[in-house]
Amino acid sequence: MDPALALALYERFAGDRLTFLYSGAFLDEHTARLINMQEEHLESEGASRVTRGKLTFVLVEAYQNIVRHRVKGASIMNGADRSLFLVRNAGQAHEVTAINAVAGAEVEALRRSLDRLSGLDLGEMKRIFLRGLQNEARTERGGAGLGLVEMARRSGNPLRHAFVGIDEQHQLFALQVLVGPSDGWLSTEALPMDLHQLVLNEGILLLHRGTLPAVTQENLIRMIELDMAEVRSGPSRADQAFLLMMGAVADLGVGGEGPMVTVAHRKDQATITLATPLTNASAGRVEKALDMVMALDGPALQRHYRDTLLGRTDGAGGLELGLMDLARRSIGPLRARILSWREMPLLVLEADV
Template sequence: MELLNKLRQKLSDENLMFAYRGEVTGDNSVSLLTLLEREMEFSDFSLLGRKRLFMFVLENLQNITRHGISKSAEITSLVVYNKTADGYTVSTGNALKKSEVRDLRKNLEKINSLEPDKIREVYRTMLQDSNIGRKGGAGLGLMEMARKTGNKLDYDFLPIDDKYSYFILSKTVDSGGKGISEPGGLPGTFDTRKVAQLEKMMKSNNIFFIWAGPLTHAISKELLNFSETTMREAELEQNLHKRVFATLIELLQNVAQHSPGFEAEKKYGIPMAMIRKTPASFIITSGNLIRRTDIDHLTQKLDMVNRYDEEGLKKLLKVALMGQDMSKISTGYMGLLEMARRSGGRLSYKFDEVNDDYAYYTVTVRVRAKVNRPQ
């Protein structure tokens, strides 16, 4: 639980909303974009701000899929969304060869030195260059980001080893469509260390993705779409894929079932979901604010589920599905039963007191790959 406490503190301190560490592909890019779009819709973010941020993310993800290097799980891409007082920050990270850093830095310095009208002029010139227009390139993509967003790009290069560097690109946009680098925009400066620390934390703890924010039906749907697409592309064993996906569904529904409302969550504890990947399992965690009056009966249900083995859980689920004796403790909590049955393991849980009215409730489930025994 120490990891959860550290993570919750970091989520709160940095207004972290979403983080994914893994390969960025054409397919999962769609869900990454749609997830941000759904959150912006929920927050009633301005149309101008939404458009500028969306175009930045679109071009950035395309740049990563075309030019980024994912050597292994040790060196892979990062996508991070943060909330700000009046907008959002989107940061990405990806590995590239050290030999490419000098030219890329020069391109970024040139782009950031240009006024918006000049950016459009240079962009048109680049498109007319038959070699650049036909082949594309990172320089053209960066120019496209600057042209469509109208703001400067924040960036940094961090050394990985003697061959590779980690390229971090970031943009903050407020509701007026302005960024931190633009006069009149949000105050503050781009802090590479926070992104680098998050990447290190996710790597050392095998964190696949984190979500911390509202879990509406539309947002939960996109989280599930993103997870399903990414797991499918990883070519997981089919049974493991299905059980992880089903367990995540139940956890997200569990959060929605006990939510006291987003206004209370904003004040006392934002909902979260996290998946960690180990060589032989996935570890799925959800956290959400609940009323303290719910603690006793939830504890009873969780302890009851944890007392049964796989066969016992099947029988218990059958009783619940038949609706027999719904007043008893053994029925009415099919979500918890399904989580335990599909994962094949215990439900680890914790309640942290927040105040006289609320507590923060976390549940962790480990879904292990099943070992095929010889006949």
């Protein structure tokens, strides 16, 4: 990823306490991991039980709508029909976006359902939902229709939506739900279709911006491991590289709004990109460590890594050791650049595995 693009992505989500984007294989078993990560964040933020319940329902329903109702046979990790799931948290505002391909024949019915919802109050939504549950002749898409009703009712806000053509038979369906104050939308009035294109161009599997507690790291590593198994015939080192990158984060001296880590996959190769503000006090130390590691060729890197482990080198600490380990496992050299974000140094560090 171009460092300028990494900086632009970091800035795009400025102010978010948490940003999580996923555009992988959409395995059903990831649902529990999403709940786990979101609960961990909301608990740390002191969110009310009511808010947590509403957001959990919306998150699960939006994710499951993609799992159940995306076009069968749609490209898992590439193609214009690629699905996208985005969660943004900022204070009292929690925004969930789901984008997936649907058959053109379904668009009109979906549009009618969404237009009808915009004119209903909460009581009417509840009656429609309960009536739908009692109807035994529910279609597969009818289940999604009830989910739309209940997401609108529980969130208490209108649902944003858009349709964008892919080809003669398919369209991208974008849905956005806000849990929180009605003026708390985090995205602009236009749904983030440009973000979908960026994900497609860069091959982004997932992105996480904000603090990364151990529980979140464990869930992300498992998601990476399972998703890479869906698209690679052989073993992947992406999960190991992600873990090493997280180890480096602990030694960097992170400032600002915390780290943003992106995992991308293209041409049977995974790329881990870290973009993180640094404290002014740590920037010089980080730059020195990077210069040292990136100046070493393969044999020299192995020797220096071994000598550091054995305590034979002076001045090398956890950061240097972590960077060397990451470089050892990478395809080609690490790439690093220090830019500026809101008067703070921002490190962009990247490894191919």
